[in-house]
Amino acid sequence: MLFLESLRRQCQARGDKTAIEFIDGPRLTYRQLDETVNRCASFLRHAGIGAGDRVAAQLPKCPHFIIIHLASMRIGAIFLPLNPAYPPAETRYFLEDSGAKLLIADHAKKSAVNEIAATLDTLEGTRFVVPDSDFVAELAGWSAEPAPAATSDPHQTAMMLYTSGTTSRPKGAKITHGNLTANIAALHQAWGWREDDVLLHALPLFHVHGLVVALHGALHAGATAVLTAAFDADKTLELLASGRFSVFMGVPTMHRRLYQAAGGRRIDLSHMRLLTSGSDRLPDDLFAGYQRTFNVTLLERYGMTETGMNLSNPLHGERRVGSVGMPLPGVSARVVNPQTETPLPDGDIGELQIKGDHVFAGYWRQPEKTAEAFADDGWLRTGDLARREPDGYYTLKGRAKDLIISGGLNIYPPEVELALMEHPAVAACAVIGCPDAEWGEGVVAVIVPRAGQGIDAGDICEFCRERLASYKVPRRVEFVDALPANALGKVQKAKLRAQFCD
Numbered sequence: 001m002l003f004l005e006s007l008r009r010q011c012q013a014r015g016d017k018t019a020i021e022f023i024d025g026p027r028l029t030y031r032q033l034d035e036t037v038n039r040c041a042s043f044l045r046h047a048g049i050g051a052g053d054r055v056a057a058q059l060p061k062c063p064h065f066i067i068i069h070l071a072s073m074r075i076g077a078i079f080l081p082l083n084p085a086y087p088p089a090e091t092r093y094f095l096e097d098s099g100a101k102l103l104i105a106d107h108a109k110k111s112a113v114n115e116i117a118a119t120l121d122t123l124e125g126t127r128f129v130v131p132d133s134d135f136v137a138e139l140a141g142w143s144a145e146p147a148p149a150a151t152s153d154p155h156q157t158a159m160m161l162y163t164s165g166t167t168s169r170p171k172g173a174k175i176t177h178g179n180l181t182a183n184i185a186a187l188h189q190a191w192g193w194r195e196d197d198v199l200l201h202a203l204p205l206f207h208v209h210g211l212v213v214a215l216h217g218a219l220h221a222g223a224t225a226v227l228t229a230a231f232d233a234d235k236t237l238e239l240l241a242s243g244r245f246s247v248f249m250g251v252p253t254m255h256r257r258l259y260q261a262a263g264g265r266r267i268d269l270s271h272m273r274l275l276t277s278g279s280d281r282l283p284d285d286l287f288a289g290y291q292r293t294f295n296v297t298l299l300e301r302y303g304m305t306e307t308g309m310n311l312s313n314p315l316h317g318e319r320r321v322g323s324v325g326m327p328l329p330g331v332s333a334r335v336v337n338p339q340t341e342t343p344l345p346d347g348d349i350g351e352l353q354i355k356g357d358h359v360f361a362g363y364w365r366q367p368e369k370t371a372e373a374f375a376d377d378g379w380l381r382t383g384d385l386a387r388r389e390p391d392g393y394y395t396l397k398g399r400a401k402d403l404i405i406s407g408g409l410n411i412y413p414p415e416v417e418l419a420l421m422e423h424p425a426v427a428a429c430a431v432i433g434c435p436d437a438e439w440g441e442g443v444v445a446v447i448v449p450r451a452g453q454g455i456d457a458g459d460i461c462e463f464c465r466e467r468l469a470s471y472k473v474p475r476r477v478e479f480v481d482a483l484p485a486n487a488l489g490k491v492q493k494a495k496l497r498a499q500f501c502d
């Protein structure tokens with residue numbers, strides 16, 4: 001049964017039980033959730049949205065986002081979540097590339113959004129919502145009649161999430177209804193989701209982690225998701241310690257801040273059933289410090305936007321420090337020689353490749369990039385290096401691709417380099433990630449200035465801020481006379497890392 005169908009059944013079965021609740025904000029029961037999603041689906045159909053159309057939402061974390069997300073998928077449209085931190089140039093690219101027909105955005109950004117919309121032929125409409133407003137009341141005039149089942153095909157695309165590439169502009173990963181269903185089924189089995197679970201949801205909603213793993217996970221189980229509008233470590237720790245919650249998911253930067261917020265106190269969280277960490281490597285010291293401080297063992301898992309979750313440490317059994325665990329039910333994994341793509345014996349390091357019904361359907365309108373993503377025999381190339389231990393646990397050993405992960409967010413150096421190269425005083429540049437205690441890695445730009453042009457680091461950062469979401473803006477800028485290059489002229493980033501990462 002597809003995820004959407006099982007969600008509808010949960011809505012029918014759970015009636016007055018709370019489905020979603022915002023801290024200091026609105027609460028929706030399963031019945032209200034179902035009705036409101038139906039009303040929003042009526043509104044979308046009335047706005048001319050049909051199967052296969054792209055509906056973009058660029059909103060802060062609010063109930064509107066969740067309703068629009070579910071309603072879009074319910075009528076067979078393709079949901080496209082956009083990070084509100086994107087500056088106009090990035091937002092425009094995603095709307096243009098996806099050919100989004102409708103954009104629903106924050107009322108506070110109306111004039112900037114309208115400026116972008118005026119330049120796009122494919123975007124037929126924009127709607128603005130006030131995130132604090134009563135969306136349920138606003139939709140009350142629309143029919144709550146369920147939409148005719150538009151989504152019985154597991155191969156139909158349910159949503160599109162943009163991921164950057166090492167050599168190209170960001171690509172839209174097509175996630176099908178079948179992918180979502182396979183992932184959720186695997187996680188429910190592996191993590192033992194229960195209807196009496198109460199999830200504290202502090203992640204952004206525009207990534208797989210917050211949207212699928214956390215939110216869909218709770219709704220699929222008929223559990224309750226309690227959402228914070230943003231992540232505040234002190235507030236989150238207070239909530240976790242309150243005894244109300246059984247599940248929490250975060251990225252290492254969030255867990256590090258929670259650990260620091262404890263300030264050396266021992267705070268017992270052992271009443272919680274499951275605390276997971278993902279989107280970036282969990283440092284060993286944090287794993288151990290967390291255990292001592294909170295009397296719980298974090299469960300580390302590994303996923304990708306293109307697949308959702310792949311590997312996980314076990315719910316019962318050893319949660320191994322430094323390991324991302326074993327393949328989830330229905331997931332096949334192998335480690336191969338990156339050159340020949342032949343499987344390697346246990347203990348050898350190679351590229352991790354993945355297969356299963358959860359693996360995405362390809363990149364939007366990019367058949368060549370899609371073909372490059374898969375090996376000839378159909379396995380997905382993750383671009384991550386890993387080793388399988390003889391007892392089946394996998395350990396990540398680095399990246400085959402040029403990627404920085406900062407606070408659980410992927411940043412592709414070529415994207416930042418392209419922005420830097422637009423600066424008139426930049427003759428050449430290279431962007432690297434240096435270890436950072438808070439963020440995991442921090443973006444460092446190494447720049448060769450153009451002769452005779454004045455240039456300073458603050459100006460460079462300001463220039464980037466106009467073109468890139470602020471988390472991609474270099475935290476440090478270094479100036480050099482020349483970049484180290486190999487015989488083919490390729491910049492040797494390892495040398496730069498050795499020079500500039502302490």
Ligand code: MCA
Nearest residue numbers: 207208209231251253279303304305406407408409470471
């Ligand atoms: C915020 N800032 C960052 C980051 N986040 N800088 C670098 N890296 C970041 N990740 C910057 C902002 O640009 C801003 O800069 C300043 O920090 C404060 O912004 P604010 O929004 O207040 O930050 P925050 O609330 O402290 O955010 C930190 C955070 C957040 C909570 C750790 O980054 C976060 O929610 N990360 C999780 C991302 C996530 O869900 N990843 C999953 C994707 P300025 O002041 O200069 O403007 S990967 C995924 O889904 C796969 C499938 C998987 O396996 O999970």
